[in-house]
Amino acid sequence: MEGKKVSKSVLKRLPGYLAYLKSMPDSAPPNISATALASALGMGEVQVRKDLAMVSDGGRPKIGYQRESLIYDIEQFLGYDNTTDAVLIGAGKLGQALMGYSGFEDYGLNILAAFDAAPTLSKTEEGKPIYHMSKLDSFCRAHKVLMGIITVPAGHAQEVADQLIAGGIKAIWNFAPTHLDVPPNILVQNENMATSLAVLSVHLQAQIKEEKEVKK
Amino acid sequence: MEGKKVSKSVLKRLPGYLAYLKSMPDSAPPNISATALASALGMGEVQVRKDLAMVSDGGRPKIGYQRESLIYDIEQFLGYDNTTDAVLIGAGKLGQALMGYSGFEDYGLNILAAFDAAPTLSKTEEGKPIYHMSKLDSFCRAHKVLMGIITVPAGHAQEVADQLIAGGIKAIWNFAPTHLDVPPNILVQNENMATSLAVLSVHLQAQIKEEKEVKK
């Protein structure tokens, strides 16, 4: 059943289901059970069922869910059917890597152009334009861009965020390792590698410690 | 007080405190209160205090925490003091961007080399070696590498993960948008952009919907 309020934790799991369903070969059976999905993704089956209940209009007992319509429902729910235009600020290595990643199309994301304080090129390898920061505001307004991707150094991220918001942007994908202060109606999604590294680092420390103790 | 079990949610917030503390100028006062930290990062002050209590040996009422020792304590806790060697698999755009990112040093991460199924270069721009996949196993063993970074396409990620684990790796930083099946003692940290995009996309959809309703 659609239209319900879906929590962020559920939301974050949906792309996982979608990717798995899409990765299945056409030769696979047209139906799949929550049990099968759960075991493939290493999750609890009740959780999978609850999650799917939020976006689909249900599976059938003994049969499971229709793969095709499940894919459709999740994509529909996530809004991958209608494209979102975005701008990217900071044409450094990470920025260019993101510009060049063609996979974003699958998520309905279209990066129109990059902006940089000191552009060294006028186009990316893929032929997308790189403009000077001074063009940002008018570009965003002209193209009614709603999403900005920040790949500048931490020290400039807040300033860039302010400019994006002034240009009418409603959501920011922030790759700069810093907190952004924004008005309540603006969403900031932090892609914080430091966070992941912390988890990894602490795990490895524990591993090393454990190993030493075993050796004793 | 150190040595307690710290939950993942706390762990993930620590890098935020650390980055903010490190970004403060030397001219700033030597002490900082949880209240100040909280408001700077847009968090609740009780949460900040509880988090800090897990890694530091406490602040002083009315004074706050010593900035320097707080930085030390968090870095110590996260293991940023002793470097972790890592290998990276998949020398594509994203892989090269990560190889070239010098900021990882701050997190005690040192990427020794890249591996690729069909390397087009023998070195990265920064002079780090790029080897053929066939060298992976012996390299990992020889250098006692504990961490692997996967930046290959989703279809090859599981296969690469298996090889890494065979080579003795204990933690995987997975940039491929797919679930990895690994033994229980191996940690997989997914850096899943699809997850972030889902959150952003759903937010924008809601925004657009809202706007339309206002216009009516």
Next chain:
DNA sequence: TAGATTGTTAATCGATTAACAATC
């Protein structure tokens, strides 16, 4: 001392899991 601030104990909230009834 008074007040800002810390740290802890209790209450709330939300998300996950378990138990079970419904269904094909």
Next chain:
DNA sequence: TAGATTGTTAATCGATTAACAATC
């Protein structure tokens, strides 16, 4: 029908927040 599977209701778990006592 019997059994696999769905979906829901209740129980558990963990994390966040609120209230308060301790402290400098």
